[in-house]
Amino acid sequence: MDDDPLLDRLSAWQAAFDRGAEVSPAELCRGRPDLLPELERRVADLRRVAQLAATPPPADPDTTRPSAGGGPTPAGPPADTASFDPGPGGYEIGERVGGGGMGDVYRAHDPQLGRDVAVKAMKPALAADPAARARFLREARAAAAVRHDHLCPIYHVGETTAGPFLVMPLLAGETLAARLARGPLPPAEVARVGREAALGLAAAHAAGLIHRDIKPANLWLEAPTGRVVVLDFGLARVADADDGLSQPGRVAGTPSYMSPEQVDGRPLDPRTDLFSLGAVLYEAATGVRAFAGPSLTAVLKAVADASPPPPDAVNPAVPPALSAAVIRLLAKRPADRPPSASSVADALARVVGPAGDTDTVAPAPAVAAPPPPRPAARWPVRVAALVLLMTGAAAGWYAIRPPAPAPSPEPPAAAAAVEPLRVVSFEVRPWRPVAAGGTDVRPLPVLGREDSFSATVADFIDVKVTLSRPAYAYLILFRGDGADTVLYPQDDADEPEKSAAPHYPSKRREALYGLDDGPGLWAVGLVTSEDRLPPYREWRGSHPGGPWGRHPAPTDTVLFDDGAGLDVLVPGRPATRGSRGEKTDINRRPVVALVDWLKGQAGGPVAAVAFPVTAVK
Incomplete structure (x- = not known):
């Protein structure tokens, strides 16, 4: 607790509060009594936020x-x-x-x-x-x-x-939200719905209106034709209004579909509606929300910092062209999104094609990925501040941290530098048998999130990685018995394809990797390259050895090492990012050594997620 003593203590208080524990400001301020009055005032603010968040809104x-x-x-x-x-x-x-x-x-x-x-x-x-x-x-x-x-x-x-x-x-039909409750839409229907919604938004934007609350519940599918009608401009505002009635700094919208600039309370332009439309189309194509979480804190964090896997990585039926169009809408920077709703409508019309064919059109151009995520330890305080903004009680936040400066003019997309290749996200998810010895499995939270900090030898895993731009990659599983095997590409005789979302399973999608090779510390390593890579069996033959072996596993601890820092994820506490030089801890030493070895074998960024696998209790 030395980067910012007040923010660190607020983070610690909310982390305890989120897991149902209680820690007093006086206890947190041991050794720093000068912070106690201010911390007590901030904790009182956070308690009010929690009470407001627990109060159900009227007729959501x-x-x-x-x-x-x-x-x-x-x-x-x-x-x-x-x-x-x-x-x-x-x-x-x-x-x-x-x-x-x-x-x-x-x-x-x-x-x-x-x-x-x-x-x-x-x-x-x-x-x-x-x-x-x-x-x-x-x-x-x-x-x-x-x-x-x-x-x-x-x-x-x-x-x-x-x-x-x-x-x-008085319209007949149903909302898109009601339709999606029955499952995702066919790809051609996703593109049609998106195109018609974009046409409506283009007309509103041309009149100077920004909707600010595009979501499935505000898109009506009229019976019997299915025509899309954009509903409820209840949060809309006139763009560039200067009458004092639309107040900057106020956050409005539905969290899972908000744009990052809405979450941050920054000035909006019509491109905020395009991001929201992208979140809607992502859900329509995959059946899952692009930004979700168990709490408002988790959702807002995801909107601001996380990049979902491409729709075609979640639902193989989604054509690459449609997937790329949706991902472009979800760019964090407004300048990286399509320039207008009418251009979105045109792009989706090309994706669908003249006869509803979604497979014949080249993917939309890739866009630069968002900047690196902010440190997770700051998020409880930041999200509490956002909720304060949403409820109009922003004064306390500005006393902690001043508002972000107005964004500088963004250069034209054509003049932007090439985005450096980097790891945006790295997720390992366990799947657990519904019944002992059974073949049916259910997904658990991604390791390092919620209450998921270990797996058992009866579990299976899948792996999803998002890169800032397409590259060649291997995903390598380092097992508890000291052996290793390739996960991506799924066959060690195949050359990896260039992808911004290497994942496992990628070829036989019904396959999940079983963790029955013994308890201990397991890891999934990522190797990337700008240049084409050979089949894994050839690569491994020319890169023999390595530091991996049998290692004791720390209890309920997930480690993420990207070669620049080491994240330690444990239950009930915010993620802590430390120096990779902290190798004295026997539980951290293996993953640091593994990443150091991978760095010496690869030409691009590397990373690893290490996690404990235990015997079935």
């Missing part, structure tokens, strides 16, 4: 089921009959059919035009705030001025004593 659209009312219906009690009075508009209000954080949606009838409509009324508690009320009206009127086949039209914007409201068509 992500936890509701769709209806034909242009929005979701609460999954709990039956819809209530409305008490909303639309005033002089003359709409006949029926039952409540949905709602979200900003307002409630009611089925209604327009007697003057003889049609059923949906009326969205701002929540009274929000409408009581004059600034929020003015923002709602301003943005609703701006959205009403935009007409497009893939945007939900707004028929009317009005205001009553209870608050403002808007009138929309």
Whole structure:
């Protein structure tokens, strides 16, 4: 605790809090009593954040089921009959059919035009705030001025004593969220949905609107045609608005689909919607979220720092062209994403092809990977600050760490330097038999995350690596019995293909590697090269020996060594990154020696994840 004594103590407090333990500020400030008053104040802030995070939001659209009312219906009690009075508009209000954080949606009838409509009324508690009320009206009127086949039209914007409201068509069909609950979409359908959503966003962006909350629950699939309609501009704002109603530093959106600039509370431009669309299409193509985790902390960390494996590495049915297009949308830097929603629509149209063929088009150009992840030990404090921003209580954070400076102008993508080859992520995941001796297995968390810090000899593993750009690579398993075997490419007689996502299993996807070669310390090593590599059996024959052998395994400790530093991951504590020179610890010495040996055999970056394998209890 010497880099930043206050932040380190805050991290330690939240790490204990997250695992259900309690440590007092006084205990943390032993030897530094001067920090106690400030630490007590910060801990009080973090407790308030935890209370706010534990309070369920009103009618979160992500936890509701769709209806034909242009929005979701609460999954709990039956819809209530409305008490909303639309005033002089003359709409006949029926039952409540949905709602979200900003307002409630009611089925209604327009007697003057003889049609059923949906009326969205701002929540009274929000409408009581004059600034929020003015923002709602301003943005609703701006959205009403935009007409497009893939945007939900707004028929009317009005205001009553209870608050403002808007009138929309009553749509038949379901949200994309409801559709994805039944599984991923076929690749051609992913591209079609993405293209139509991008066309709608292009029209909104051209009118100066940024949606800021693109997610599956806000994309409607209209029955019976499947036409995509972008819903709910409840968080939208007018780009470059300077009326003081849209406040910088406030974070709004749904965490799993936020852009990194939203997470950081930085100024937004239309490219924030493109990142969110990429997260939606990733989920539509693979059936899993690009950024997920067991807590808000984990999700926000993933959005800001993690790069998901390409969709075609998760779902082999996804063509490379579509996978590359989605990954480009998920670039951390806005400058590395497509320049506009219309260009996204054009790219997805080329991916699909004239007859829905998704296999005939070359992949989209690769983009530079994000900068290296920030140290994990800083994350509990940083994420707590983000939640404070989300709840409007940002003052405490700025007292800890000043806001990030405005980003400098970004150079054109064509002028950018070639991204250095580096390891972005390295994941080893155990799979455990559902029943002893059975063939069915279930995935456990990635080693080093949640409560996953060891495996057993009955378990199996898969491995996923993300590189900053394509390269040739081997994934080598160093076993507890001292032997080694290649995982990628899956056959030692095959030459590795150039890839930004080497992974195992890669050839026989039903295969997982069993850890039944004995307990002890195991490791997965990564070797990369800019130049083509021979089959592993040839490479290993010309690189004999090595430091690996039988080693005792540390209890519940995962080690990650990338040749520059050593991460030590243990339950209940933030990751610690230390010097690789700390070789006196017998448990760390083998992985450091292994990486040093790999560095001497390879022309590119190397890394290793070491983990304990125990006997079945």
